[in-house]
Amino acid sequence: MRFLLIILRGIGQVMFQNNIYSGVLFLVGIFFNSWLLGLAALSGTLISTCSALILRYPKEDVKNGLYGFNGALTGIAIFCFFEVSLTTILALIIGAVLSSIIMYYLKKITLPFTAPFVIATWILAYLLLFVFKVPLLSTSVSTSNTLDILASFSNSFGQVMFQENMITGLFFLLAILVNNRLMAIYAVYAAILGSLTGWLFLESVSEVNAGLMGYNAILCAIALTGKSWKDFLWISIAIILSTLLNIGMGLTGLITLTAPFVLAAWGILMLKKVKNSL
CATH class of the missing domain: 1.10.3430.10 (Ammonium transporter AmtB like domains)
Known part of the structure; x- marks a missing residue:
């Protein structure tokens, strides 16, 4: 047990x-x-x-x-x-x-x-x-040209664990909520801001709707959660930075995974440490 x-x-x-x-x-x-x-x-x-x-x-x-x-x-x-x-x-x-x-x-x-x-x-x-020449699984790509905020929001939660499913995303949000309400609020904020940032930087609507612009942002918000307005500012910067890193790394053809989150979080923690030492 x-x-x-x-x-x-x-x-x-x-x-x-x-x-x-x-x-x-x-x-x-x-x-x-x-x-x-x-x-x-x-x-x-x-x-x-x-x-x-x-x-x-x-x-x-x-x-x-x-x-x-x-x-x-x-x-x-x-x-x-x-x-x-x-x-x-x-x-x-x-x-x-x-x-x-x-x-x-x-x-x-x-x-x-x-x-x-x-x-x-x-x-x-x-x-x-x-090395082993194992092919990637083929995936179907949506051709939607209309931004769907609800889909992008929910799928952003699902994509943290590679799940493009709106119901799954809601289960994930509930999983955060039962443990920490503040983290859940910040995660919602991150899913929306990350998706909108990707859309504003002209990422394909299908990728935004699939949640691919929001999942790294969600992890940043949860990892950096705090109760002060300064925390809100740092989290906002991390969300935008992780989304831009996601876009930039994607352009290289690299499988981005959660690397944008890790790099953004490390960067923000380093900046906070430097600021506090001044």
């Missing part, structure tokens, strides 16, 4: 919610959209958590799910981009283990956020593509 609670916390920590009920709601949302990606999330969390236990990483961190969420994201990403096969299953296992190892060492230097997931997934995805 205790191990199950650790797994649920690990899934909840994808959006920095150390709450088993958040973890349950995230899981329900993923399974609502895709049973395969739901299994991938569970598998990634289990493997990365067990890896941390075997490697004897700090028990309190493991207990709080800090060695589960990057594995969950890595697991989802592998089966989101590639078909299920023996090769991709092995990639999921290796990626989840690697995410825990990167988490442990990166944590000694800075706040890792989802950087372990990004690094592990980049390594495995590009190995699968260019």
